[in-house]
Amino acid sequence: MAHLLSPCSAWADMQVLRLESFEGIKTLSADSPGQLGAFNRGAWHCRPIGPRLAAGSEVGWSADSQGDMTHSFWDLTQAPWSDARQKGMMGCWVRFEDLVGAGYYNSAVQANPAVVLQLTCGDDNAPFQTIGVTYDGRFLSRIDGSQWVAGETVKKSQWYWIQIEWVATPTSFSAKAYIQRMGGELRLLSVNNLQHANYQATRANVMNAPVSIQPGQAYMWRGRLGGATLARISGFGDGAPPPSLLSPEERQQQWFVNPAHGNDASDGLTPQTAWKSVAKINVESAHAGLLSPPEGGYEKGHSLVIDTSSKPLDLGSLQLEIRTTCLTISPPPGQTTVRIQAHKDISSGSATWQPVPSPHHSHVWMTTDGDSSDLKDIVVWENDRWLHHPTGRSAEEVMAELEANPGSFFSDGDTIFIHPFESTNPNADGKIYTRSRFRTEGGSAIKLLAPDLRVVGLSIRKTALARASDNDPYTSYGIQGEQNFGGVSLLKNCYVDYAGKHCIGFTDSNSHRDVTVDSCQVEQGTPYSNQTPWVDYNGLPEASGNCTTYRNCLNYRTTGVIGSTKGTSNFGTSYYAHNNGIGTQFEHIRFIGGVFSGQVGAAAGIHEFTFDGGTFGGGNVTAEKVTVTRCSLTQLPIGNAAPGGRLIARNNLCVFTEGVLNGANNAVIIGEVIWEGNTFDLRPFRISDNPYFSLFRRIGDLNFTFRNNIFISPTDRFFNVMSDTSFADALLFSDNLYQTSSERIIVHRFDDGNSRRQRSLSEWQAFGYDQRSRWVSDLDMTSTYVPSPDGPAAHGGIDLGAGTDFTGRVFESRSSIGAYEPAELYAAWRARHFLEEENSESNEDINADVDLDGIPNILEFASGTDPQMADGYPIFRGLNGTSSEGVNKFTVQLRRSLLASGLEWKLEISHDFKEWHPESIQPSSIVNTASRAGWEIVEYDLSNYLHSGQDRVFARFVPVIVE
Numbered sequence: 001m002a003h004l005l006s007p008c009s010a011w012a013d014m015q016v017l018r019l020e021s022f023e024g025i026k027t028l029s030a031d032s033p034g035q036l037g038a039f040n041r042g043a044w045h046c047r048p049i050g051p052r053l054a055a056g057s058e059v060g061w062s063a064d065s066q067g068d069m070t071h072s073f074w075d076l077t078q079a080p081w082s083d084a085r086q087k088g089m090m091g092c093w094v095r096f097e098d099l100v101g102a103g104y105y106n107s108a109v110q111a112n113p114a115v116v117l118q119l120t121c122g123d124d125n126a127p128f129q130t131i132g133v134t135y136d137g138r139f140l141s142r143i144d145g146s147q148w149v150a151g152e153t154v155k156k157s158q159w160y161w162i163q164i165e166w167v168a169t170p171t172s173f174s175a176k177a178y179i180q181r182m183g184g185e186l187r188l189l190s191v192n193n194l195q196h197a198n199y200q201a202t203r204a205n206v207m208n209a210p211v212s213i214q215p216g217q218a219y220m221w222r223g224r225l226g227g228a229t230l231a232r233i234s235g236f237g238d239g240a241p242p243p244s245l246l247s248p249e250e251r252q253q254q255w256f257v258n259p260a261h262g263n264d265a266s267d268g269l270t271p272q273t274a275w276k277s278v279a280k281i282n283v284e285s286a287h288a289g290l291l292s293p294p295e296g297g298y299e300k301g302h303s304l305v306i307d308t309s310s311k312p313l314d315l316g317s318l319q320l321e322i323r324t325t326c327l328t329i330s331p332p333p334g335q336t337t338v339r340i341q342a343h344k345d346i347s348s349g350s351a352t353w354q355p356v357p358s359p360h361h362s363h364v365w366m367t368t369d370g371d372s373s374d375l376k377d378i379v380v381w382e383n384d385r386w387l388h389h390p391t392g393r394s395a396e397e398v399m400a401e402l403e404a405n406p407g408s409f410f411s412d413g414d415t416i417f418i419h420p421f422e423s424t425n426p427n428a429d430g431k432i433y434t435r436s437r438f439r440t441e442g443g444s445a446i447k448l449l450a451p452d453l454r455v456v457g458l459s460i461r462k463t464a465l466a467r468a469s470d471n472d473p474y475t476s477y478g479i480q481g482e483q484n485f486g487g488v489s490l491l492k493n494c495y496v497d498y499a500g501k502h503c504i505g506f507t508d509s510n511s512h513r514d515v516t517v518d519s520c521q522v523e524q525g526t527p528y529s530n531q532t533p534w535v536d537y538n539g540l541p542e543a544s545g546n547c548t549t550y551r552n553c554l555n556y557r558t559t560g561v562i563g564s565t566k567g568t569s570n571f572g573t574s575y576y577a578h579n580n581g582i583g584t585q586f587e588h589i590r591f592i593g594g595v596f597s598g599q600v601g602a603a604a605g606i607h608e609f610t611f612d613g614g615t616f617g618g619g620n621v622t623a624e625k626v627t628v629t630r631c632s633l634t635q636l637p638i639g640n641a642a643p644g645g646r647l648i649a650r651n652n653l654c655v656f657t658e659g660v661l662n663g664a665n666n667a668v669i670i671g672e673v674i675w676e677g678n679t680f681d682l683r684p685f686r687i688s689d690n691p692y693f694s695l696f697r698r699i700g701d702l703n704f705t706f707r708n709n710i711f712i713s714p715t716d717r718f719f720n721v722m723s724d725t726s727f728a729d730a731l732l733f734s735d736n737l738y739q740t741s742s743e744r745i746i747v748h749r750f751d752d753g754n755s756r757r758q759r760s761l762s763e764w765q766a767f768g769y770d771q772r773s774r775w776v777s778d779l780d781m782t783s784t785y786v787p788s789p790d791g792p793a794a795h796g797g798i799d800l801g802a803g804t805d806f807t808g809r810v811f812e813s814r815s816s817i818g819a820y821e822p823a824e825l826y827a828a829w830r831a832r833h834f835l836e837e838e839n840s841e842s843n844e845d846i847n848a849d850v851d852l853d854g855i856p857n858i859l860e861f862a863s864g865t866d867p868q869m870a871d872g873y874p875i876f877r878g879l880n881g882t883s884s885e886g887v888n889k890f891t892v893q894l895r896r897s898l899l900a901s902g903l904e905w906k907l908e909i910s911h912d913f914k915e916w917h918p919e920s921i922q923p924s925s926i927v928n929t930a931s932r933a934g935w936e937i938v939e940y941d942l943s944n945y946l947h948s949g950q951d952r953v954f955a956r957f958v959p960v961i962v963e
Contacts, residue, residue: 013233013234013235013238014089014231014232014233014234014238014239014240015083015231015232015233016229016230016231016242016244017080017081017083017084017230017231017232018035018036018037018074018081018228018229018230019035019227019228019229019230019242019244019245020034020035020036020227020228020229021035021051021052021053021056021061021226021227021245022034022044022046022050022061022062022063022225022226022227022228023046023052023053023056023057023061024046024061025046025047025265025266025267026046027043027044027045027046028043028044028046028063028072029042029043029044033072035228036072036073036074036206036228037072037073037074037075037081037230038072038073038074038075039070039071039072039073040071040072040073040211041068041069041070041071042065042068042069042070042071042072042208043065043066043068043070044063044064044065044070044072044225045063045064045065045066045287046061046062046063047061047062047063047064047267047284047289048060048061048253048267048268048269049061049062049224049248049253049291050062050093050095050224050226050227050248051093051226051227051241051245051246051247051248052245052246052248053244053245053246054243054244054245054246055244059267059269060226060246060248060249061226062093062095062224062225062226062227062248063224063225063226064208064222064223064224064225064287064288064289065208065220065287066283066286066287067222067286067287069207069208069209069218069220070207070208070209071205071206071207071209071211072205072206072207072228073203073204073205073206073207074090074203074204074230075202075203076088076200076201076202076203076204077200077202081204081230083232084201084204084230084231084232084233085168085200085201086167086168087166087167087168087232087233087234087235088165088166088201088204088230088231088232088233089163089164089165089166089229089230089231089232089233089238089239090117090119090163090164090204090206090228090229090230090231091117091161091162091163091164091178091227091228091229091231091239091240091241092116092117092161092162092163092206092225092226092227092228092229093159093160093161093224093225093226093227093241093247093248094116094159094160094162094223094224094225094226095157095158095159095160095223095224095225095226095248095288095291096133096154096156096157096158096221096222096223097156097157097222097223097224097288097291097292098156098221098222098223098288099114099133099134099135099136099137099154099156099221099222100135100222101114101135101218101219101220101221101222102114102132102133102134102135102219102220102221103132103133103134103135103140103210103217103219104134104135104136104219105134105136105138105140105148105150107148108143108144108147108148108149109146109147109148111134111140111148112210112217112219113130113132113133113134113140113148113210113219114132114133114134114208114209114210114219114220114221115130115131115132115205115207115208115209115210115211116131116132116133116162116206116207116208116221116225117130117131117162117163117164117177117204117205117206117207118130118131118132118164118205118207118211119164119166119175119201119203119204119205120201120202120203120205120211121173121199121200121201121202122199122200122202125202125203127142127146127211128142128166128173128175128192128194128201129141129142129164129166129175129176129177129190129192130142130177131162131164131177131179131189132210133154133221134150135219137153137154137155137156138150138151138152138153138154139151139152139154139179139189141177141189141190141192142175142177142190142192143190143191143192144192145192145194149189149190151179151189151190152179152187155181155294156292156294157291157292157293157294157325158181158182158294159181159182159247159248159250160179160180160181160182161179161180161182161186161241161247162177162178162179162180163177163178163186163229163239163240164176164177164178164204165178165233165236165237165238165239166201167233167235167236168199168200168201170197170198171195171196171197172193172194172195172196172199173193173194173196173199173200173201174191174192174193174194174236175191175192176188176189176190176191176192176236177189177190177191177192178239180241182247182248182250183247186240204230206225206228208220208221208222208225222287222288223288224288224291226248227241227242227245229241229242229245250293250294252293252300252301252302252303253269253291253302253303254269254302254303254304254305255268255269255275255284255290255302255303255304255305256268256269256270256271256273256274256275256305256306256307256332257274257275257276257280257281257304257305257306257307257313258271258274258275258276258306258307258310259276259277259308259310259311259312259313259314260307260309260310260311261274261310262274262275262276262277263275263276264276264277264279264280268280268284271305271307271332274307277313278313278314278315278316278318278320279318281304281320281322282318282319282320282321285321285322285323285324285327285450286321286323290302290304290324290327291324292324292325292326292327292450293326296326297326297452297487297488298326298327298328298452298453298454298488298489298490299454300326301324301325301326301327301328301452301454302324302326302327302328303327303328303329303330304327304328304329304330305330305331305332306329306330306331306332306338307331307332307335308331308335308337308338308339308340309335312339312340312341313338313339313340313341314341315340315341315342315437315439315445316437317373317374317437317438317439318439319439319440319443319444319445319446319447320340320445320446320447321447321449322446322447322448322449322450322453322455323449323450323484324450325450325451325452325453325487326450326451326452326453327450327453327454328453328454328455328456329453329454329455329456329458330454330455330456330457331456331457335457336457336493337457337458337459337493337495338456338457338458338459339459340445340446340458340459340460341460341461342436342437342445342460342461342462342463342478343434343435343436343437343461343462343463344369344372344434344435344436344437345432345433345434346367346369346380346416346433346434346435347426347431347432347433347434348426348427348428351367351369351370351433352367352427353365353366353367353418353425353426353427354366354367356399356417358399360400360403361399361400361402361403362403363403363406363419363420363423364399364402364403364417364418364419365417365418365419365420365425365426366415366416366417366418367415367416368414368415368416369416369435374437374438374439375411375413375414375415375416375435375438376411376413376438377411377413377438377442377465377466377467377468377474378411378416378435378436378437378438378465378466379409379435379436379462379464379465379466379498379526379528380409380411380416380418380433380434380435381433381434381435381462381498382407382418382420382421382431382432382433383431383432383565384432384434384565385407385421385563385564385565386527386560386561386562386563386564386565387407387408387409387418387562387563388405388407388408388409388562388563389408389409389410389466389471389528390402390405390408390410391468391469391470391471392410392468392469393468393469394412395410395412395415395417398410398417399417402417402418402419403419405419406419406420406421406422406423407419407420407421407562407563410468411435411468412468413468416435418433421563434462435462436462436463436464436465436476438465439476441474441475442465442474442475442476442500443474443475443476443480444463444475444476444477444478444479444480445460445463445476445477445478445479446458446460446477446478446479446480447480447481447482448479448480448481448482448485448489449481449482449483449484449485450484450485451484451485451486451487451488451489451513452487452488452489453485453487453489453490454489454490454492455479455489455490455491455492455494456490456491456492456493456494457492457493457494458479458494458495459494459495459496460478460479460495460496461478461496461497461498462497462498462499463476463477463478463496463498463499463500464476464498464499464500464525464526464528465500465526466526466528466529471528471529472529473500473501473526473528473529473531474500474501475500475501476499476500476501477496477499477500477501477502477503477504477505478496478497478499478503478504478522479491479494479496479503479504479505480502480504480505480506480507481505481506481507481509481515482506482507482508482509483508483509484509484510485506485509485513486509486510486511486512486513486514486515486546487513487514488513488514488515489513489514489515489516490515490516490517490518491504491515491516491517491518491520492517492518492519492520493518493519493520494520494521495520495521495522496520496521496522496523496533497522497523497524498523498524498526498560499522499524499525499526499531499533500525500526500531501525501526501529501531501535502525502531502532502533502534502535503522503523503525503533503534504517504520504522504533504534504535505534505535505536505537506535506536506537506548507535507536507537507538507539508537508538508539508540508543509538509546510540510543511540511542511543511544511545511546511585512544512545512546513546513547514546514547514549515547515548515549516548516549516551517548517549517550517551517553518551518552518553519551519552519553520553520554521553521554521555522534522553522554522555523555523556523557523567524557524558524559524560524567525558525559525560526559526560527559527560527561527562531559532558532572532573532574532575532576532598532601533555533558533574533575533598534550534553534555534574534575534576534596535575535576535577536548536575536576536577536578536586536589537577537578537579538579538585538586538605539579539580540583540585541580541582541583542583543583543585544583544584544585544587545587546585546586546587547586547587547588547589547590548586548589548590549589549590549592550575550589550590550591550592550594551590551592551593551594552592552593552594553591553594553595553596554594554595554596555574555575555595555596555597555598556569556595556597557569557572557597558572558573558574558597558598559571559572559598569597569598569617572597572598572599572617573598573599573600573601573617573619574596574597574598574599574600574616574617575591575596575598575600575601576600576601576602576603577589577601577602577603577605577606577621578602578603578604578605579603579604579605581604583605584605584606584607584624585605585606586605586606586607587607587608588607588608588609588610589602589606589608589609589610589623590609590610590612591610591611591612591614591616592610592612592613592614593612593613593614594614594615595614595615596614596615596616596617597615597617597634598617599616599617599618599619599620599635599636600616600617600618600619600621600638601619601620601621602620602621602622602623603622604622606621606622606623606624607623607624607625608623608624608625608626608627609621609623609625609626609627610626610627610629611626611627611628611629611631611638612627612629612630612631613629613630613631613808613932614631614632615631615632615633615634616631616632616633616634616638617633617634617635617636618633618634618635618636618637618638618654618667619635619636619638619639619667620636620638620639620640620641620667620668621638621639621640621641621642622640622641622642622645623640623642623645624642624644624645624646625645625646625647626638626640626645626646626647626648627647627648627649628647628648628649628650628652629649629650629651629652629804630651630652630804630806630807630808630932631652631653632652632653632654632655632931632932633652633653633654633655633656634654634655634656634657635656635657636656636665636666636667636695637649637654637667637675637680637695637696638667639666639667639668639669639696639697640668640669640670640671640673641668641670641699642670642671643670643671643700643701644671645670645671645672646671646672646673646674647669647671647672647673647674648674648676649674649675649676649678650674650675650676650677650678650800650803651677651678651803651804651805651806651819652678652679652806652819653678653679653785653806653819653931653932654678654679654680654681655679655681655684655785656680656681656682656684656685657684657685666693666694666695666696666697666723667695667696667697668696668697668698668699669696669697669698669699669702669704669722670698670699670700670701670702671700671701671702671703672703672704673696673702673703673704673705674704674705675705675706675707675709676705676706676707676708676709676800677707677708677709677797677800677803677805677814677816677817677818677819678708678709678710678818678819679709679710679712679785679806679818679819679820680695680709680710680711680712681710681712681785682712682713682714682717682719683712683713683714691717691718691719692718692719692720692723692745692748692758693717693719693720694719694720694721694722694723694747694748695711695719695720695721695722696721696722696723697722697723697724698722698723698724698725698729699724701728701729702725702729702730702731703729703730704722704725704729704730704731704732705732705733706721706722706731706732706733706736707732707733707734707735707736707797707798707800708735708736708797708798708800708815708816708817708818709736709737709817709818710736710737710739710779710785710793710817710818710819711736711737711738711739711740712738712739712740712779713739713740713741714741715740715741715742716741717741718740718741718743718745718748718758719740719745720740720745720746720747720748720758721733721746721747722747722748723747723748723749723750724748724749725747725749725750725751726750726751726752726753726756727751727752727753727767731769733746733764733769733770733773734769734770734771734772734773734798735772735773735796735797735798735817736770736773736774736797736817737773737774737775737776737779737792737793737796737817737818738761738773738774738775738776739775739776739777739779740775743760744760744761744762744775745758745759745760746759746760746761746764746770747759747764750764752767761773761775772798774792776792778792779791779792779793780792780793781793781818782823782898784898784929784931784936785818785819785820785931786820786822786823786898786899786934787816787817787818787820787821787822787823788822788823789822789823789825789901791822792817793816793817793818793822794816794821794822795815795816795822796815796816796817797815797816797817798815799813799814799815800814800815801813801814802814805819805820805821806819806820806931806932807820807899807931807932807933807934808932808933809821809832809899809934810832811832820899822901823898823899823900823901824899824900824901825901825902826846826858826861826900826902826903826961829861829900830857830861833866833867833868834850834867834868845857846858846861846961850867850868851866851867851868851869851870851871852870853869853870853871855871855875858959858961859875859959861897861900861903861959862896862897862900862903862905862959863875863895863896863897863935864895864896864897864898864899864900864933864934864935873895874895875894875895876892876893876894876895876956876957877892877893878890878891878892878955879891879892879893888943888946889941889943890941890942890943890945890946890953890955891924891939891940891941891942891943892939892940892942892955892957893927893937893938893939893940894923894937894938894939894940894957895935895936895937896935896936896937896938897934897935898929898931898934898935898936899934899935902961902962903959903960903961903962904959904960904962905957905958905959905960906918906957906958906959906960907919907920907921907940907955907956907957908955908956908957908958909942909945909953909954909955910953910954910955910956911952911953911954912954913954916956919945921940921942923938923939923940924939924940924941925938925939926938926939927939940955942955
């Protein structure tokens, strides 16, 4: 039968028999049913937020089942509830957070919902009227006896008042099901009628699952239930929320956690009533304690504020699992970090160490750490130093190796064995010993399992694992987003080090997630197996449209080093993206700024990859489109292994100081590849095992452009641009500057149809390549690679059109060779920063201050600041102090532009602030060089200008335009 949802009268002539407000932190169950009558199974766990009594607390209350199948009921055959047997109403407020485990609706005769309210009748206590929900978000109720009807769509994270009314007559029995969205009208879902003499109601059931559970049919809804009401009515239409019960309030709620002073039995609503433990957070997040907003992202959601100023949040052997959509996790105001402790102290006093009972292993010590249950495949550190880890299936197999190697450890799952560095006694050496913990299946410490999250300031260390038999790292990330993670999410200011397979990673998170990782840092993954500190992985073939943006993130050391705390990036990979070989799961992966000292790798499944303005070790990606702009590359260029892909790299500074330049370690290229306006300097690295190292190695059909680049290599090596290419490839080389060995090798293993070997510049040009390119002995550049205005690189290349150089300066014509345009005279600088109509006489004045920041044009030019934007950068500052011998010291620091030409800084000294005298002195040190920004900070030691018996001297720097 067709059914239309219709509005109803919402005023009641009713008498409330029972009203359970769920007020207070408590549990309602068979032993303590409150106003709910009785329980068949499970319990309702009460917590803040929900409807509230007008005469009650200022906070509303409701309850959930915490994952159990819960069934409470009023027995209408027993007093006092029998007053509602003939004519009655039961109702409640309900809020659905998750319907994944709810029931189904196939047809009017084939349905099995997760039940909220159910009225049972007759001698067999049979269901007569029901309000339930399905996994696909529909309300179900009864009609025409035992048939089902689907009502309106359920909106998750939205409060509803739902109710069932019933009326018995001598010849019939009827029951009506209603719903009312908060703020809306009470609407009729369905009417179920039965012509039957003396048919009676028996139970009014409040639940989260069917009364009868069949194998494989444990359907439940997850969410909150509040204001459960049983009332007697005069007739249909009298039922409604009791007047004494105020509707729930939708508001952004802050919840508080304090490991030092909190209490899990508190309500968590204020810093004074904060929760305490990770176990409590997990329960509240998993079971609708922390609620999601009806709409909007994390800016509309609840917040979890964790105060670890006095004590870190200790995970123990648990994982911190966040399952609440749109949740923000952050420290309180005034704090920057949430300190999360994943490891355990096993130093003397925290653990008891015993010598191994064997005269042959006198340097090996052992502890069960109080019979801990999480010792399987752990990692141990001594004073934060990584230890040697012999592998074996038992302690007996590795005992000889432990004895022979100071600074080694092993765990058989029950006992930890250690041979300290320097063969010391761990009970008396004063060293700090720590260990990781084995969590569920070797899993990660923090798991983000919901979409639209904002995670700020989490700091966690030492989650690494190493399987005893083969050093497998399991998962053991510091922070991992997986399963339902995604939506529009943000990780900001988080820190992870000493982790396992990865430090921070996002895995198998479905489609269309847009994650931004902002100013996060990861350091030192495990040295015991292959790993990368950062990872994006999606093995779901059907997934698509995922984006990750890494903004100003850091990774200085990819891998720990045995016996050290410093780590290394040589041979390491900072970031890796991949899938299972099928599909294109990632729409765009972006790196904006930041430092990734290891290489970047990506195997497959990516449409677009962007590198913008960061520092990277280089590496190889596989994407349809790759863009590399204004980056510093320290080990390799960026290559692309995608057949048919397109890579464009412009305005990059490639100074290779790390890595091993061997034959198997190149940037691989295929498809269309364009490198224009870049500077390559391979001189800082001089220990290559391959004298013919090539920047690029061809791996397939190639269309390669190499123009306006500077290529510098050691004079005693034959480093070159590319290898393994031939006449069959489309190669466009031109307008490059080379400074190499006297042999001037440009390509290696080039196949001209007759031979396959290296080619010098003259041979290369004889083939028709690299026209207008030159080998030069003097590039006439500064130490930071800025070309002289009169040098060979200045405007010496082909005009690539309007664009930026490595510093981000915008030019109408980008024609200089290399990553930088030349240093500018003041007139050119002024013309670039001010439009023609802005270049009035006042703006031309070197003392004009257009942006009103107190810095005139001449100082903006000389220090490398923006004359159109008020700057907070200190240009000049003095530093007072004393030497180790107690002598007064006076130093000054000056920020000066690397890009200003025709300018001199004049130092003047005074002892009375009246008379100033010019002085000539060189900087004592360079404090900081910001090559990409185009400025540096230099320090001058002016201590010698302090006259005997005086404790002060005045200094000033004056920029002067010179012809």
